[in-house]
Amino acid sequence: MRNKIISIASFSLVIIGFISILAIPNRAISDFDKIRPTLFVHGYKGTENSFGFMLERFEHEYKWGDKALVYYVTKQGVVQKYHPRLGRKKPMFVQxxxxxxxxxxxxxxxxxxxxLQDMKKVYGVNDVNIVGHSMGGIVALKYIKQFRGEQFPSVHKFVTLGSxxxxxxxxEYFQIHRDPAATDLRPDSPALKFLRKRPFPKHTQxxxxxxxxxxxxxxxxVRSLREIVPSAQLTEKVIENKQLGHxxxxxxxxxxxxxYEFLWQDQVNVESKTPSSFR
Known part of the structure; x- marks a missing residue:
């Protein structure tokens, strides 16, 4: 009798555990349903630090949102991910x-x-914002123009920094850099010409x-983006500062x-620090 009770209890624990596993994706999806995620994509030779300090300021100093997720793509192209803070109600940052x-x-x-396909499949994300620095902005533009369909999230707002x-x-730059990315960064490269061939989606600012x-x-x-994005969808900001390098x-x-003003001006919690606080 005792063995029978133990067997029933063990079976119940297995069932409960199985149900819990099934519930995880739904919980993750509801976390991301709260607000549109913003991806931060580094550029040529970039690392975690490329956007790391900016995200530290956004999250801890200005309190504009939470770094919810980190995607790390290995040299073999394997997508790995880490979950610093899923489940917050503020804007979510994804590095x-x-x-x-x-x-x-x-x-x-x-x-x-x-x-982005993983974000769609696992978290039910239908659209995102993207911030790309340098080549990261070019790669993000290529994604916007090339990868469309139900399996990929669309891009609502897109920010480029020095792209x-x-x-x-x-x-002289190419005397030092001779890898595939550098080849694509040459003026009139086939990779850059490709970006001018397909129409830009009408819903992306x-x-x-x-x-x-x-x-x-x-x-x-940088201004050559005018040849790719319709003027009604493009805002350009040139910072006049000879000390502000790439x-x-x-x-x-x-x-x-x-x-901040472009992505979240009207969305961020009123308790967050506003841009006027550090002008």
Whole structure:
């Protein structure tokens, strides 16, 4: 009799455990249903630190939202993910990190598509915002134009920071950098020409940020986004600051402010610090 009771109890625990496992995806989906996630995509040779300090400011100093998820793509293209803070009601930040940070636009955009496909499948995310620095903005644009369909989230708002859509004009740059990504970053490369071939989706609004101090993505190259995105959907901000270099764009409080105003001006909790607090 005792053995029978133990067997029934064990069976009940297995059933309860199975039900709990089945419930996890639904709970994850409801977490992401609360507000549209914003992805942060680093550029050429970027690392976790590329957007790490910006996200620290957004989350802890300004209290604009929570870093909810980190996607790490290995050099073999395997998508791994970590869940710092799922389940908050504030805007959710999602950081995307590519271990192979010098891969071609084609390969990197396919990895980004795999990340977004996972967000759609696992969390039920239908649309996102994307913030991309340098090549990250170019790769995100490639995703927007190339990967469409029910299995991929659409992009609601898109922010680019120092993205050279017409390529990097300095020939000296390519004497140092000779990998697939560098090849794609050359002016008139087939990879850059591809971005001009397909129509831009009508529902996506774009903010392009550049700096007069950026010697890699000079404002002229950044402005070529006008040839890709219709003027009614494009907002351009050129920061007149000769000291604000290429990598400084994701460390600038002025850039923080511009992102805030474009993405969340009317959404962030009233207790959060507003841009006027650090002008």
């Amino acid at each position: 995307v990190i590519f271990a192979q940070n010098r891969a071609s636009f084609e390969l990197t955009a396919s990895w980004l598509a795999n990340v 050279p859509f017409d390529g990097i004009y300095s020939e 774009v903010l392009s940020i550049s700096s007069t101090g950026d010697a890699i993505a000079v404002p002229e190259s 990598s400084d764009l994701h460390e600038s409080r002025r850039v923080d402010q511009l992102i």
